[in-house]
Amino acid sequence: MNIKRNIIFSLESRKKNGVPIVENVPIRMRVIFASQRIEFTTGYRIDAAKWDADKQRVKPGCTNKLKQSASEINTDLLRYYTEIQNIFKEFEVQGTMPTTAQVKEAFNNLHSEKREEEQRKPLTFAPMEVFREFIRECGTQNGWSDATYEKFAAVKKHLEKFDKELTFEALDEPKLTSYVNFLKDVEGLRNTSTMKQIAYLKWFLRWCTKKGYCMNNAYESFNPKLKSVQKKVIFLTWEELNKLKDYKIPPTKQYLERVRDVFLFCCFSGLRYSDVYNLKRSDIRDGYIEITTVKTADRLVIELNNHSRAILDKYKDVEFEGHKALPVISNQKMNNYLKELGELAEISEPVSETYYKGSERIDTITPKYALLGTHAGRRTFICNALALGIPAQVVMKWTGHSDYKAMKPYIDIADDVKANAMSKFNQL
Incomplete structure (x- = not known):
């Protein structure tokens, strides 16, 4: 048959x-x-x-x-x-x-x-069957963004490189300490990044314990003491923002014009890159935009100002794939182009940063343009809005921040801006 x-x-x-x-x-x-x-x-x-x-x-x-x-x-x-x-x-x-x-x-x-x-079979991290199940289940249940998937893909990569034959039983305190040293010495991670990797690993291991895969709970009491400092908030001052806005892009680099427009829209609306990327013409109302954010699924209503409205108007008759409102390219390409644009526009204020690798303190000085990325647009909006005297609770309505803890670094910056502005009276 x-x-x-x-x-x-x-x-x-x-x-x-x-x-x-x-x-x-x-x-x-x-x-x-x-x-x-x-x-x-x-x-x-x-x-x-x-x-x-x-x-x-x-x-x-x-x-x-x-x-x-x-x-x-x-x-x-x-x-x-x-x-x-x-x-x-x-x-x-x-x-x-x-x-x-x-x-x-x-x-x-x-x-x-x-x-x-x-x-x-004995459950091991190689070939990471359990990790794949964790990603599939938690990613679906929690509606992970692409960025979260990428974070856990990095965790998987680090673990496999650390020990391809790693088992749950082997993850005692000495082994976890070895993993911390591996992240520092081999992968070259800063202490802040190492702590994030350990937090993600603990998330995974708690899930494994709940599922009955992991009977070793040594990770629960593992809390390495690593020195760290708060990451510096990179944003453009009002003067730098106008400098970037007014810069005349050379004829040979016209590809930077759309990158600048999208970045400026972030600076004048407070939107994350992911939300600007997904912004549709149907999200634009008369005088405001209404969106559901990709990262937190918050529904936000953000009023338009003259700057953000002008950028939307510039592209209102241009057709983009998926009925998008703006010409947004990939995050990686945009980050690269922003650094190029910032250097051309001479956004070159030296930025000093301090970080730790293990017990080693490292101090760096970098021109601001080399630190620019898409998220600097959202930070620029928040810092300048607060410096202009707009109440924090109003800014939080626009940005979707739910508590003052996340806003505190920006409020501190706004206070510094106000203090420096007041000192200008002494020059009169």
Whole structure:
């Protein structure tokens, strides 16, 4: 008996507000036989631009949000294909036409057996099966942003580099101390970054303890004392902001004009890069914008001022993909271009910073343009708004900050600006 069948891998067709979703799209496996169709989820996602529809595979060299490689994903897709083929061959040998329920059951049973086999193996961080489960579950439950996925991808990378054979049982206090030294000496992390890595690791281990994977709770009492100083807030003063705004961009560098416009919009609205990137024309009302933030899902109403309105008006007749309001490029490219723009506009005030690696104190002096990034726009908005005398509780309504703790560094800066402004009277 020969059962004709067709096994197809494709991306799910999903839309949001009528617009097709093209990022982080689930890969499905469709099995068609005897005029019937079964849909299987593969457990993988990929951006549409990284998917080869003709070959039904992820394009070589690409990775998804979980940093899973094309070779890893494609290997599993081939395995699923082979498993389905083998299931049909068994029915062909038996001389029976299976129902969709029988095919599903055979496939699911096969994977249940594999899960049970994996659970009987000693759980280790290599090849990080447990970590992948943690990322999938917590990422879905908590609605992680791309940035959070990237943070935990970095945690996974550090752990694998530290010890590919690392087990839960080995994570006692001496091993955790060795990991801290590894982050400092091998990975070159500052103390503040090391403490973040330890906090992320503890998050993961608490989840593992809750799931019954980890019986070693040494991490709970592990609190290394690492010196740190509060990170300096990089922002543009009102004078620097006008200097950047009025700078005449050379004809050979016109690509910087749109970068400047988007950055200035952040400076005059307080929006994060992720929210400017997602800003749609439909979010713009008469005199204000209304958005739901990507990072915190807060609903914000932000009034427009002359500066932010002028930037929106400049692009109101220009069509951008996905009905976006502004020409926003990738965060990485924009950060690079902002440093170039800042250097050209001579935003070069020396900024002194102090940080620690272990017990070593390191002092640096860097021109401000080399420290510019997209988030400096939001910081610029907050610092200048407070310095202008706008009450903190009003600024918090615009930015979505929920408590004064997060605002305190900005309030301190505003107080310094006011004190320096008052000293100018002494020069009269």
